[in-house]
Amino acid sequence: MINADNVPKWRRQAAGLPVISVIPEVRQALSAGAGAVLIAPPGAGKTTCVPLALLDAPWLSGRKIIMLEPRRLAARASARRMAAMLGEDVGETVGYRVRLESRVGASTRVEVVTDGILTRWIQRDPALSGVGLVIFDEFHERGLQTDLGLALCLESRSVFREDLRILVMSATLAGEPVGRLIGNSPVIVSSGRCFPVETRHINQAAKSWGQEHQIAGRTVEAVMEAVTAEDGSILAFLPGVREIRRVAQLLDERLAGTGISIAPLYGNLPLVDQERAIRPTPPEKRKIVLATAIAETSLTIEGIRIVVDCGWMRVPRFSTATGMSRLETVRVSKASADQRRGRAGRIAPGVCYRLWSEAEHQGLTAASVPEILSADLASLVLELAVWGTTTPDGIPWLDPPPEVAFRSARELLIQLGALDRQGRVTARGKTISKLGLHPRLGHMLLVGRRIGRYRLACELAAILEDRDVLHFPPGAWDADIRLRVEALRQGNAFRTPGASMNSGVCRRIRAQADRWERMQTVGDGRTITEGVENPDRYAGTLLAMAYPDRVAQLRPEGDRRYRLSGGRGARFIDVEPLAAENLLVAAALDGTGRDARIRLAAPVRPEELAAHLPEWVGEFVVVCWDSREETVAARFEERFGELVLRCRPLKNPDPEQLTAAMVQGIRHMGLSALPWERGILNLRARVMFLRSEAFGGPGWPDLSDATLLARLEDWLGPFLGGIRRRSHLQRLDLKGAILAMLSWEQRKTLDTLAPTHVVVPSGSRIPVDYIAGETPVLAVRLQEMFGAAETPCIAGGRVPLLLHLLSPAGRPLQVTRDLGGFWTGTYAVVKKEMKGRYPKHEWPDDPLLALPTNRTKKKGKKG
Structure with a gap:
């Protein structure tokens, strides 16, 4: 337990931190009400001082403080810092719980946890027994599980625990909406402790950015400029691990022999390497820390007075159209840029190099989009179902989840058997929830246990949750996930042409798989006692349990293009061994373009799909039009989702279906x-x-x-x-x-009214052409109309026909609807021209008195 001697020690260490001045307001707000919002910039000391300052609050009555820290690295670091301020080891008064790792003891009063841990805790104990205060630190990051954790805490307080206090802390956040959400709570603002920071914009053409080598190359140039122009250590912000590795490689070449150390810093980095990046260097030494957005807040990186900000970050984006998530490299927000800039002024006046222009800065968004508005909601929907609600309605959200994304996630969980058709959690769903994995991977572990392939399922889940253990040169990518399983199992003995293995990542993935394997029971309560399976045979089967909507079938036209069982398209960009497989499971996809790029996959056999995913398999009678053969095709199909696994001819199709298919064909042909x-x-x-x-x-x-x-x-x-x-x-x-x-x-x-023929004066039955135009046409030789003063009519005499008066050779001489006018008008001209050309035919001076004829021989006049 904390004692009086410890209090002065941590307070002496915290002396001068700006947050100390507002701690009385925080204590008063939490004493008088159910919550408060604390806005304090980086360096104010809120993460370490506020929990310790509240431990002796009377309303806490000896109960615990849970502090949610979104990032594992920050959770460990802040717990260690608080324990050191108390002169204790982690696990005494202050401890932490992160995924698959905890340092807590019987006397622990402050537990720093990551967001997933908080969700598990409150699901297990909705009343949060023994907890007096929940602190949400760095709330401005607005992670999906953070929003969910706050919503569940508010639900818990309204139903079970009126005395539960909630404190939301952030460096950059509009505090008023949060204050209203947690019960019209006060917003307390602390000043920061920051030395002046000079901002230098390096105007670089943004149109070529987004390419890894462009970001890396320009960052290296800015770092080298800072090394030459300034003193002190440097913190460079990069989008992700790929860029960090590239920049580290380039800087190693440029700084060889200078004594400047280069330290990567990202979430999956081994703990010893993380600590190397964070701890101070000797006064005479300089270091360059290459970090992702993890270094924006919470972490204190000693000795930094120069920041190089590339201006990009990598965030997950979920597409409801494709049902797939992918990491996108996007512009930082103004809030993130300010957080990064502030890192340069923690110990002395500093400099921030921004690799974009001042004009571009004005175009940045004010803050990053909350993850709940753009992420895969499968985990959130499952947690709500476990909580007892099938819709997001009525839950206290700062930003409610999008309806379309919620429905999409719910449908996936129904397909996985985690929810029933009404959206209620099933026994399988409850078990998946307890595993703390994405529901897809949790389902794979359960099925792996049931079919005796649990170890392989653990390995596949660990591979999919981490960075790729293999590295391939450009154009030599191999998407076969079975190679990664072999790498885990063989370790340093693993060899494959054209690929290199990251031993550190391999050890981390293997350790993760080992932890899951050590779970003694999964779902059905049976003990796991199985050996190592053959990944060549079962990897695809297990992946199909996690990704039934991503079973992929090679399209008939080939070209490495596949159709997914969920209806989308996918393809291999390069020629690689798996591109010849007819059926595979695409576990990792890059969701851009018409067809997503297949990043990781394994082949699967149709009989395995039918055996283990019968709910996805259906038998259908298909009678349809085959446009290629221009015939009606009738067959019996066995389908997996949108894919046809097997088919055979249908001998006696329904006549009505045949007719419908033929109609479909005619409609297609026109x-x-x-x-x-x-x-x-x-x-x-x-x-x-x-x-x-x-x-x-x-x-x-x-x-x-x-x-x-x-x-x-x-x-x-x-x-x-x-x-x-x-x-x-x-x-x-x-x-x-x-x-x-x-x-x-x-x-x-x-x-x-519309006769097919008309009898003309010569006695001939002449066909009427209704096709030629709006007015029906009667094409007749001129001599057959002698003696007729009026144009023949149809439709009960209402519509004169359009006469095409023809020469003896059948060529038009005149087109008219006024026969009488023709005889008295232009006939004379026609006669003069035609009489010499056709002397054997009648060309009377007065056609009205001439006898009509269809013969060549001349006739006499009437009467």
Whole structure:
């Protein structure tokens, strides 16, 4: 227990820290109410001083303080710092719990935990027994589990623990909304302790950024400039581990022999290397710390007075459209840039090099997007279901989860068997939740245990949660996850052409798998007593348990392109061994472009999918149009999601399905595939002529292309019996199908008002062309119309035909709807020209008195 002698010691060490001046306000706010918000910039001392200052608060009554620290590295470091301020070891008054690691004891009063630990704690004990205060440190990072943890604490306080206090602390945060959320609590602001920092903008073309070598190269140049121009150690911010490794390599070459040490700093770095980056260097030495965003807050890195900020960070982004998450390299926010800049002024006046222009700085967003608005929500949805709610409604959120992303996560959990169809947690879901893994991987461990492949499942989960253990040169990537399993098992003896192994990552992944394997029971309570499995055979099977929506089948056209069982596309960018596999599971995908890039995968056999994921397997009768063969295909398919695993011909398909498929084919090919003889086209045009408003109106069927295509099932379907191929359409009774759309009365009216032929003065029956245009055409030799003073009409005499008066050779001489006007007008000109050309034909001076003829021999005049 803490004693009176310890108090002066930590207070003496904290003397001069700005937060000390506001601690009385914090104590008063928590004594008078249920919560408070403390805004204090980096270096104010809030992380280490506030928990220690509250330990003797009367309302705490000897109960514990839980402080949530979003990052494992910061959780360990802050616990060690507080313990040192008390003159104790970690695990006495102050301890920590992070994933798979804890340093707490019976006397521990302050427990620094990561966000996932807090969620497990409150799910296990909703009343948070023995806890008097929960502190959310660095809340501005707005991690998904942090938002969930705060929501569950507020729920706990409203239902079980009215006396539970909540303190939210942040360096950059709009405190008022948080204060309202936690119960209209006061917002307390502390000043910071920061020396002046000069900001130097290095204007570099942003259009080429986003490429790893561009960011790394420019960071190296800025670091070298700082090494030459300034004194002191340097903290360089980079998006991720790839850039850190590249910059470290380049700086090693440039700084060889200078005595300047280079220290990477990121979350998965071994603890000894993390401590090397954090601890101070001797006064005569300089170091360059290459860090991710982990160094923005909480951590105190000794001796830094120069910051080089590349201006980019790597964040997870989830796409509801693809159902996949990926890390994106994005611009930092103004808040993050200010946090990074502040690191240069902790011990003395400093300098911050920003690798972007002042104008670009004005375009940065004010703050980073909360993870709850852009992340995969599967873990959150499962935790809410365990808590007892199937929707996010009614939960006290600072930002509620997006509805579409929530539904997508819920559907995945239903597919994994973690939720039932009503969204309630199942027994399997409760077990997965206790494992503390992403639900996909938790489900894989459970199934691995059930089928006797638990060790391999542990190895695969550890590989997928960490950095890649193998490194390949450009263009030589191998996505086979089984190589990574072999690397874990063989250690330094592992060899594969073109690849190098990261021994540190290998040891960390193996240790993680060992921890999971040491779990004595999983799900069903049986003890694990199994040997090592063959990853060549079972890796794909286990991955399918985690990623049933990412089982991938090679497309028929090849080109290393696959179709995923969830309906999306994926492909291998380079030629590699797995690209020849017909069926595999894509465990890691880069979700950009039309087809996501397959990063890690393993082959799987169809029989394994059917055996272990029967809920994803279905049997279907498929009768559809095959556009390549231009025929109706009928088959029996066994499918896994959207993929066809097996198929065989269907002998006796349903006639109605055959007709529907043929209709589908005709719709695909278009009406031109039908046997439109001229007589049928004319029939169709006759109906459409009478459908026009002046001649009968909409009582007549609409035979336009659009309507015929839209209603193929109705008018053509009954005539498609026995027709299964495009070539069969030649025997289709298309005329009968058109006439079947007319009533008996309409057929009679059709022949009366829109006759197929008209008798002309010569006695000939001349066909009427309804296809040529809006007005029906009568093409007739001029001599056959002698003696007729008026143009022939149809539609009960209302519509004069458009006469095409032809020469003896059948060529048009005149187009007219006024026959009488032609005789008295232009006929004389036509006669003069044609009489010499066709002397054997009649060209009378007065055609109205001439006898009509369809012969060559001249006739006499009338009367």
